[in-house]
Amino acid sequence: MAAYALRRLGQSLLVLALMSFLVFVGVYAIGNPIELLVNPEADDAERARAAQALGLDKPLLVQYGVFLLHAAKGDLGRSFVYNIPAIQLILQRLPATLELALTATVIAILIGIPLGLVAGLKPDSWIGRSIMAGSIVGFSLPTFWVGLVLIMVFSVQLGWLPPNGRGATVSLLGVPVSFLTLDGLRHLAMPALNLALLKLSLLIRLTRAGTRETVLQDYVKFARAKGLPMRRVVGVHVLKNIMIPIVTVIGLELGSVIAFAIVTESIFAWPGTGKLLIDSINQLDRPVIVAYLLVIVAIFIVINFVVDVLYSLLDPRVRIGSAAPAH
Amino acid sequence: MRIAADRAPLEDGRAVRAESPWRRFAAEFAQSRLALLGLALLVLLAAVAIAAPWIAPQNPYDLAQLDVLDSRLPPGSESLAGKTYWLGTDDQGRDMLSAILFGLRISLTVGVASTVAALALGLALGLAAAYFGGWLDAAIMRIADIQLSFPAILIALILLAALGQGVGKIIVALVTVQWAYYARTVRSAALVERQKEYVEAAKVLALPEARIVFRHILPNCLPPLIVVATVQVAHAISLEATLSFLGLGLPITEPSLGLLIANGFQYLLSGKYWISFYPGIALLVTIMAINLVADQLRDVLNPRLKR
Numbered sequence: 336m337a338a339y340a341l342r343r344l345g346q347s348l349l350v351l352a353l354m355s356f357l358v359f360v361g362v363y364a365i366g367n368p369i370e371l372l373v374n375p376e377a378d379d380a381e382r383a384r385a386a387q388a389l390g391l392d393k394p395l396l397v398q399y400g401v402f403l404l405h406a407a408k409g410d411l412g413r414s415f416v417y418n419i420p421a422i423q424l425i426l427q428r429l430p431a432t433l434e435l436a437l438t439a440t441v442i443a444i445l446i447g448i449p450l451g452l453v454a455g456l457k458p459d460s461w462i463g464r465s466i467m468a469g470s471i472v473g474f475s476l477p478t479f480w481v482g483l484v485l486i487m488v489f490s491v492q493l494g495w496l497p498p499n500g501r502g503a504t505v506s507l508l509g510v511p512v513s514f515l516t517l518d519g520l521r522h523l524a525m526p527a528l529n530l531a532l533l534k535l536s537l538l539i540r541l542t543r544a545g546t547r548e549t550v551l552q553d554y555v556k557f558a559r560a561k562g563l564p565m566r567r568v569v570g571v572h573v574l575k576n577i578m579i580p581i582v583t584v585i586g587l588e589l590g591s592v593i594a595f596a597i598v599t600e601s602i603f604a605w606p607g608t609g610k611l612l613i614d615s616i617n618q619l620d621r622p623v624i625v626a627y628l629l630v631i632v633a634i635f636i637v638i639n640f641v642v643d644v645l646y647s648l649l650d651p652r653v654r655i656g657s658a659a660p661a662h
Numbered sequence: 663m664r665i666a667a668d669r670a671p672l673e674d675g676r677a678v679r680a681e682s683p684w685r686r687f688a689a690e691f692a693q694s695r696l697a698l699l700g701l702a703l704l705v706l707l708a709a710v711a712i713a714a715p716w717i718a719p720q721n722p723y724d725l726a727q728l729d730v731l732d733s734r735l736p737p738g739s740e741s742l743a744g745k746t747y748w749l750g751t752d753d754q755g756r757d758m759l760s761a762i763l764f765g766l767r768i769s770l771t772v773g774v775a776s777t778v779a780a781l782a783l784g785l786a787l788g789l790a791a792a793y794f795g796g797w798l799d800a801a802i803m804r805i806a807d808i809q810l811s812f813p814a815i816l817i818a819l820i821l822l823a824a825l826g827q828g829v830g831k832i833i834v835a836l837v838t839v840q841w842a843y844y845a846r847t848v849r850s851a852a853l854v855e856r857q858k859e860y861v862e863a864a865k866v867l868a869l870p871e872a873r874i875v876f877r878h879i880l881p882n883c884l885p886p887l888i889v890v891a892t893v894q895v896a897h898a899i900s901l902e903a904t905l906s907f908l909g910l911g912l913p914i915t916e917p918s919l920g921l922l923i924a925n926g927f928q929y930l931l932s933g934k935y936w937i938s939f940y941p942g943i944a945l946l947v948t949i950m951a952i953n954l955v956a957d958q959l960r961d962v963l964n965p966r967l968k969r
Binding site: 350358362468471472475476478483490498591594595601602613617624631632635639 | 696815819820823900920927930935938950953
């Protein structure tokens, strides 16, 4: 297990280094930030001075080297726009994004798995068909358009929920959260539901597919033949076996939920990292874009690792480490 | 009937044998009425999109046909010239119905073009990985793994931020995020097929390798690929719309459905819903029709569900 974890850590650092280079080169290609940052009437000397102050006059590889040296010390550069360290800017915004993503995931799990089970157990009944039809609709709805419709219905027509912002926050262990205040909950409801919808359909379909394949297995037939109540067969024999892919997907999708939060945050003006990314792209704020991506990559690596470990705990057939021959 | 057909003279027999898998496939597909509805909608949407320049009430991008006095009219209003705007007008006095027809054209073009290109690229790389194996296989699949561990939207967003706007650029971005799905699917199917006896038989017959790969292995890898490709067209259209909505996809001169929706977003809070809402419906119906077809294809082509 320890050897496996170390090998994974090595691989992850390699991926991180590779991504940082690709991202740095890619972001370097985005326009020239000097044009936006310096007064358009400034003369060439002034531009050169600004470029020098920001380190933009050096060759790409030198800039990357300087970036790596600073990154090793935890410094991912200063935002051109806000003039504070980029990493600080992102860490300030991260709790909002994580709160949104986690709430959306919880909503998706609480609704998706029961519906998927029902649809999988009774695939040909009207209820099974309706759930599947609903999931196709949910799957097809583009996230941003659902967001618009939610705003249209609940904010403009009914006036129940606020269309943007995060509302009042309280501090929980030093982290500002919205879900503990009524105002915060009212602000959180629509974005979280919006973000949950895509994963909700995915979970319904995954649970249904797993259930349909599992109920055909001999051990389920045997359990039924033994006279076990349906509740026990579904709750223990079926659910336990389909939970493996489901937990894997929920874990892996957490990253994608954080990524899709970019869209939801833009629509609902939720002050998280996704909105920060879009604003930074529009303002050519390179250090923030690079820092955001590195933080996201790091989050992904952690998520993938945790999912792998969970996977081995859930499924005794997969034992991490036993695959590697002992030397 | 079938027995009689099988015993028919050779030329008839060949026709029956060539046709029957298709017939069986069509019959199984038609078992779901929802899927047939999806297919019918899809054909209709494609026809409407292709015919847009001829059937749209106005050319929404010919400024001479627009009248600013007609701007932001609600659905069903009449223009100064006496025409009816069934779906209202946008901020420039553009007929939304016409804008949607033209937008659908752009959305479908981008979706189909990127899918075909990604399919070709993924197919080539996946087949190469499966057939040659070794370091080539390891390299291709490693890249695919790393890429698939990141959400498509994130990669596309960064690419477009670097590349800029335009139809060609968004297709490049969509191909980049999609090829890996095909490569993986083809590779795993090809690895299974390669072990089968008919391939062995073909090798014993000393058929050329290219013939074995393209005529024997490839056709048998197609069913899962068809399912993936259908789902991915819907994905591509949705992703393009999302990126355009965020202002990173298509330029304003080539407004897809996503851009039309983005354009109406600012008027939403003042109750002028139609500028965003109707393009959204068009987008939704398109994606849903494709997904309905894909869903049934998956069930028909999945051998694991055959009892």
